Amino acid sequence: MRPTVHDVAGEAGVSLATVDRVLNKRAGVRAATVARVEAAIVRLGFVRDIAAANLAKQRVYHLVFIIPDGPNSFMRALERELEQVRSNSVLDRTEIRVVKVPAFDSTALVAALESLDPATISGLALVATETVGVRDGVARLRREGVAVVTMVSDMPASGRDHFVGIDNVAAGRTAAGLIGRFAGQRRGKVALVAGSMLVRDHVERRMGFDQVIQAEFPALECLPVLEGRDDAEIVRELLAQCLEREPNIVGIYSIGAGNRGVIDVLQARPAYRDLVVVAHELTDHSRKALREGLFDAVINQDAGHEIRSAIRLLKARIDGTRIVDGQESIRIEIYLRDNLP
Amino acid sequence: MRPTVHDVAGEAGVSLATVDRVLNKRAGVRAATVARVEAAIVRLGFVRDIAAANLAKQRVYHLVFIIPDGPNSFMRALERELEQVRSNSVLDRTEIRVVKVPAFDSTALVAALESLDPATISGLALVATETVGVRDGVARLRREGVAVVTMVSDMPASGRDHFVGIDNVAAGRTAAGLIGRFAGQRRGKVALVAGSMLVRDHVERRMGFDQVIQAEFPALECLPVLEGRDDAEIVRELLAQCLEREPNIVGIYSIGAGNRGVIDVLQARPAYRDLVVVAHELTDHSRKALREGLFDAVINQDAGHEIRSAIRLLKARIDGTRIVDGQESIRIEIYLRDNLP
DNA sequence: CTAGTCTTGAGGTACGTATATCTAAACTGA
DNA sequence: TCAGTTTAGATATACGTACCTCAAGACTAG
Numbered sequence: 001m002r003p004t005v006h007d008v009a010g011e012a013g014v015s016l017a018t019v020d021r022v023l024n025k026r027a028g029v030r031a032a033t034v035a036r037v038e039a040a041i042v043r044l045g046f047v048r049d050i051a052a053a054n055l056a057k058q059r060v061y062h063l064v065f066i067i068p069d070g071p072n073s074f075m076r077a078l079e080r081e082l083e084q085v086r087s088n089s090v091l092d093r094t095e096i097r098v099v100k101v102p103a104f105d106s107t108a109l110v111a112a113l114e115s116l117d118p119a120t121i122s123g124l125a126l127v128a129t130e131t132v133g134v135r136d137g138v139a140r141l142r143r144e145g146v147a148v149v150t151m152v153s154d155m156p157a158s159g160r161d162h163f164v165g166i167d168n169v170a171a172g173r174t175a176a177g178l179i180g181r182f183a184g185q186r187r188g189k190v191a192l193v194a195g196s197m198l199v200r201d202h203v204e205r206r207m208g209f210d211q212v213i214q215a216e217f218p219a220l221e222c223l224p225v226l227e228g229r230d231d232a233e234i235v236r237e238l239l240a241q242c243l244e245r246e247p248n249i250v251g252i253y254s255i256g257a258g259n260r261g262v263i264d265v266l267q268a269r270p271a272y273r274d275l276v277v278v279a280h281e282l283t284d285h286s287r288k289a290l291r292e293g294l295f296d297a298v299i300n301q302d303a304g305h306e307i308r309s310a311i312r313l314l315k316a317r318i319d320g321t322r323i324v325d326g327q328e329s330i331r332i333e334i335y336l337r338d339n340l341p
Numbered sequence: 342m343r344p345t346v347h348d349v350a351g352e353a354g355v356s357l358a359t360v361d362r363v364l365n366k367r368a369g370v371r372a373a374t375v376a377r378v379e380a381a382i383v384r385l386g387f388v389r390d391i392a393a394a395n396l397a398k399q400r401v402y403h404l405v406f407i408i409p410d411g412p413n414s415f416m417r418a419l420e421r422e423l424e425q426v427r428s429n430s431v432l433d434r435t436e437i438r439v440v441k442v443p444a445f446d447s448t449a450l451v452a453a454l455e456s457l458d459p460a461t462i463s464g465l466a467l468v469a470t471e472t473v474g475v476r477d478g479v480a481r482l483r484r485e486g487v488a489v490v491t492m493v494s495d496m497p498a499s500g501r502d503h504f505v506g507i508d509n510v511a512a513g514r515t516a517a518g519l520i521g522r523f524a525g526q527r528r529g530k531v532a533l534v535a536g537s538m539l540v541r542d543h544v545e546r547r548m549g550f551d552q553v554i555q556a557e558f559p560a561l562e563c564l565p566v567l568e569g570r571d572d573a574e575i576v577r578e579l580l581a582q583c584l585e586r587e588p589n590i591v592g593i594y595s596i597g598a599g600n601r602g603v604i605d606v607l608q609a610r611p612a613y614r615d616l617v618v619v620a621h622e623l624t625d626h627s628r629k630a631l632r633e634g635l636f637d638a639v640i641n642q643d644a645g646h647e648i649r650s651a652i653r654l655l656k657a658r659i660d661g662t663r664i665v666d667g668q669e670s671i672r673i674e675i676y677l678r679d680n681l682p
Numbered sequence: 683c684t685a686g687t688c689t690t691g692a693g694g695t696a697c698g699t700a701t702a703t704c705t706a707a708a709c710t711g712a
Numbered sequence: 713t714c715a716g717t718t719t720a721g722a723t724a725t726a727c728g729t730a731c732c733t734c735a736a737g738a739c740t741a742g
Contacts, residue, residue, distance in 0.1 A: 345699085357723095
């Protein structure tokens with residue numbers, strides 16, 4: 001049988017109360033006694049039963065998720081996953097609050113951070129925009145004992161406990177590898193469609209993409225990025241113009257949330273079906289485009305996985321338990337028509 | 342606050358003992374009373390606190406994993422993951438026993454199933470080989486109340502509760518899509534290297550591969566399968582001979598556990614570097630081959646995910662709780678050099 | 683040495699559920 | 713209607729941990 005606090009007390013030759021004081025880091029125990037208890041814990045291999053502890057403690061994990069508002073489909077996917085987790089969360093003593101802030105607006109994000117009372121929340125997950133104010137806000141919460149993870153876009157300087165998301169440079173490199181090889185012998189240009197070059201993940205993807213195209217596919221050349229601001233209308237216009245202007249385009253890399261516009265353009269002319277197209281984010285639209293052969297590959301990160309991972313990481317931080325690294329690494333998923341889930 | 346059994350008793354106008362009898366399906370309660378209690382549960386949205394219940398019940402989940410012995414690297418990966426879970430499982434009232442049976446030996450598997458006492462185990466996960474004996478053995482355990490999931494290779498007729506694994510036909514189709522497109526304009530033949538055509542997953546992958554090559558890549562033609570029996574030596578010999586014999590091979594699909602032999606052959610001649618090679622299973626060897634450009638893509642299923650998923654599914658079945666579908670679907674992962682985790 | 687503080691012990695109650703026992707009430711059949 | 717059975721209630725204990733109180737023992741400073 002697993003050892004309990006009673007066994008630890010016996011082994012250390014102290015009372016239950018003392019073991020409890022040591023376990024829960026309460027004051028009033030001599031250093032020598034603390035050492036005795038800790039030695040007993042190690043000898044017995046005692047591990048606190050967190051379920052029982054949480055029951056006794058009446059613990060509720062108060063978690064706050066701050067995510068950008070707006071049309072970005074990945075953010076909306078995160079929101080949907082959160083909603084789903086919330087509806088099932090009666091079971092696991094977890095209370096999740098979702099705070100939406102205007103996208104790309106770090107002032108609003110700072111305000112949201114400041115409105116959080118460290119006393120009432122135990123964990124925070126946020127999609128960070130990298131500014132000093134945000135960094136300081138996060139650092140303050142960390143100092144007050146709040147567990148913090150960043151999602152999608154990292155911010156190491158803030159002292160967050162973990163980052164949940166993919167390596168976007170690698171994602172860009174992956175896209176380039178796919179386009180380069182799918183293009184085969186063809187020579188020509190590649191159009192890049194992004195949301196905005198002010199967002200770190202898009203910048204990083206573009207960087208990785210450029211690296212690989214330049215180094216490995218001399219027959220291809222990247223055109224300047226079209227910034228579609230996550231707006232189908234704008235993307236449609238910019239991309240259509242670009243395809244008119246440049247006769248020699250062989251591929252398109254849709255870096256961010258602009259798939260709808262890209263699809264519209266591709267459907268407009270049969271000739272565009274020969275283009276090699278790689279996009280990000282598996283949605284109903286991109287899935288359909290993949291099945292119909294408009295897209296050749298979609299690179300994805302699993303929103304559900306990211307949400308669940310963030311929650312696990314926050315709880316582990318709060319409980320002081322270990323994590324399984326493999327379970328928390330977010331994969332750069334590649335989908336072709338044939339391996340759609 | 343969340344309603345408790347006390348609240349249910351109050352709401353239904355019965356005693357705690359009666360609520361307990363209903364919740365735990367014990368006899369001695371009139372149908373009308375059961376209905377009253379159940380109505381109260383619905384009205385209050387009562388959900389049993391499983392942590393508290395397990396604490397009171399002193400429940401330990403006794404899980405048995407039956408996996409094939411032998412050199413198959415994916416099976417060994419499953420075993421390693423199980424070992425890791427076991428070492429962390431002090432925490433979660435889970436006791437995992439791993440039973441290894443000779444690969445492809447259904448008699449041994451049947452014997453292993455028969456040696457299991459349904460009274461002492463609550464869940465079983467097994468890599469099934471499809472025979473009547475195995476099916477009946479599983480069915481017997483199911484009838485006796487044991488939760489059962491099949492892994493890697495399914496067996497629907499056994500009445501198992503779930504299947505944990507990928508769609509191998511789709512995996513084969515995916516491999517074909519990659520080889521076909523990476524080959525570009527080239528015409529020629531594709532060599533297939535499998536472990537054995539007696540194993541369902543290899544057969545299915547081959548089927549999916551053939552389908553897509555025939556339908557979409559008329560310039561390519563599949564050669565007969567080389568059966569390497571998961572043995573590097575045999576694979577090396579067969580594949581080397583094949584490449585000598587057939588001057589016009591443009592690609593290789595390594596269907597199963599034979600990557601070591603394939604890699605040896607590829608390294609032997611610089612000319613072989615131009616071959617398009619897609620293999621299964623991400624291991625140290627295949628990862629290295631990918632980085633060095635010997636392999637063009639590796640298709641993988643995450644062993645850690647499968648083990649964790651099997652455990653979650655078994656526990657959910659035992660506790661009668663719901664599962665999150667998205668979390669349990671095993672993906673057909675594609676790795677290129679650039680998206681290696 | 684004494685008063686004061688610091689450290690430890692003993693014991694109880696609580697969390698939400700499971701389970702056992704004993705008793706009382708409500709039915710059933712003849 | 714009465715005995716016999718079925719159904720229901722009341723109450724207690726337990727699971728492993730947290731946290732509280734009260735009292736007593738061990739120190740420290742003056």
